[in-house]
Amino acid sequence: MRNAILSLLLLIVNLVSAQDTYLQCGSIYDVSTGKMNTERTIIVSGSKIKRIENGFVSGTASDRTIDLKNRIVLPGLIDMHVHIEGEYNKGSYMKEFTQNEADIALESTVYAKKTLMAGFTTVRDLGGTGVNIALKKAINKGLVDGPRIFTSGMALATTGGHADPTNGRKRELMGDPGPKEGVVNSIDDAKKAVRQRYKNGADVIKITATGGVLSVAKSGNNPQFTLEEIQAITSTAKNYGFSVAAHAHGDEGMKLAILGGVNTIEHGSFMSEETMALMVENNCYLIPTISAGKQVAEKAKEPGFFPEVVARKALEIGPIHQSTMAKAYKKGVPMGFGTDAGVFPHGKNAIEFGYLLEAGIPVKESLKAATIINAQLLGMENELGKIEEGFTADIIAVEENPLKKVGTLENVSFVMKEGVVYKQ
Template sequence: MRKNILLLFFLSISVFVYSQKKYLQCGQILDIENEKFLLEKTIVVANDSIADILDGFIDPVAENDTIIDLRTKTILPGFIDMHVHLENSPSKKSYIERFTWNESDIAFRAYKNGKKTLLAGFTTVRDLGGTGVNTSLRNAINNGTVEGPRIYSAGKAIGSTGGHADPTNGFKKSLQGDPGPKEGVVNGPTDARKAVRQRYKEGADLIKVTATGGVLSLAKSGTNPQFTLEELKTIVKTADDYKMMVAAHAHGDEGMQRAVLAGVKTIEHATFMSDTTMILMKAKGTYLVPTLTAAVAVTEYAKQDGFYPDVVVPKALNVGPQIKRTFELAHRRNLNIAFGTDAGVFPHGENAKEFQLMIDGGMTIMEAIKCATIINANLLGNPKIGRIEKGAFADIIAVDENPMLNNKTLENVIFVMKNGEIYKNESK
């Protein structure tokens, strides 16, 4: 009898907790799909999802339900950033930290950066390359150990010997060794296949490949192609077998074309993209992830004495202005464009600065918001994020002003909910 009473007691508590709902009384909700505002609505959140959207400011039915007063605010779905590096932060010490920091040190910084990202209104991110801590952070967030955005992790990026993702670039010879597929360094199709399978084994959600040289790596060229077409095709085909998307870092045009021909889904940066490559991307349905904020940041950091090693400075000074021009042309040509910032190259939590740069490049604010919500959600194949509708995850943010009138308000998110949990509420 006593056991039965205890069982009923615990069941009643679980029902109480389970049934608790949140009523978000919203001044105006931006209906991004239909490009209009829905005025005076109440979003009912149950557990991790949107249970209903009701007309008017509705009070809760049950005693244990709660009201969140957002009646003077503009409501949007949580933003999605398709290119971040949560393990990294810009610093003059970045290059020496590769020798002095342990994985546990990196993990604490990654957690801090993830929290900043979430509180800035970015409830989902695609982490495109780290030590593998990014995948562990994803797991810790998913199981509730720490707070942060929903992460799609690429684990360790894949490069070629001496290429942008070779972790031993810049080391003295006695420390370079001969890193292989496990470390993300490949030479030839067999290596390429093994590297993808290794990322899958380690729990990555997608594959990141460095199709050309990069700006911040300790190597002379930032633009040369660094994979053969055969290697890239092997990477894409193997990733397809494991239902994994491939994102390709690319600054130079030849490496970019090879990546598009191989079937990658997104081209990151695309600094020196030609008309021919744009036509090819349109034909293949490839997306551009422009990372404008990072381009501006590296140009400014390169002007600071000693911020970057000497080999990096000319590359950084060259990239910023060119990415802006490429973005403007890509937008005029109606390329598929996704929202991605390369946060980690600049401070995390400042991701929303990308909106202004996209507008400067010719987009409307509505177009830019679409890139950061429904377009990115569709690209990720997740219809439950990037939108406010019944059945979607309760990833909801609020700002003080109408972003159609003042897009800078997106840089000061005052309310953040992810999966039905409130992480920030400065609405009062």
């Protein structure tokens, strides 16, 4: 009797695991060609796309059919620049002294779910306290709903530079952070900091090649690493299988980062035409983050929202950012897609598509950047970014054609990640 029950349970498990999902799609947007393929059915088995068939096809009685006949279906979107641990508000700077890691972790789960529900099934997190690594693991285990995360853990800075975690504190609280905390002041420090991130479980290295806007530090533009330090970071990163992303607003720091071998430049606010040519020559990708520039410029006008030193930088950098991205696109600078969500509310990531369109970048190109190109930058081009047989079943749907109405991307009505439906 016991063996019969076990056999029955095994049969039930096999039947459940064999269930496929049939997505009957009004149109599937092909991010490679920019064309719509109408009346198609995507068959998903487990976490993968099993096949795609013409017309509206149904499976057996044990399979699941989902009606997306009035929807435009796309691959899950990828944001290459978020800060998933938090969101900036008037109280953000005080939180450093009032929040424990557990507080940050619990809040981060809310931001992760908002991001996933917005149709971003993969993100690259570029700097936090280290909670971002724990969040990535929790999502991978299925404990938390959120996007697939590739994270840098804590970013790398120089003493007093953007991402030095003790900027703005009184002397008694400054201490002397080093490579473990992400502060680098020599070639040896650079190597050790990269190796520490490997030990911590990071997926990518993020450096702050210039000053930044939101740090409590004087300059938002000055170069903050030597060429030799950057080269030590990128060569060590390569040994450990890391790519390197460089936050950079000022032009000189960008040049050093590109010559030093980084893979992406984040922001690029004051990029010169000479540096644009250097990016093309070195196949270094620009991650635009126009949304963040818009947000900080707007919030800097609100009295008391930012410390005075931050507000001044925001008013300087924010207004020129979008025009620089427009010029970079015209010059042929290779571009990915990233938003800097966390600087503005998580879940609003898709507003970037509208800002890119305002800058003269067609929606067709920005969708390709947010799928195929970003997947390539993550080394996941054979798994993510396309709706094709054998690819991971990260699939979203919207109400209208995004090529005609870009705002529809801000209202995703269906989200599937790895074959699991999170929003319908």
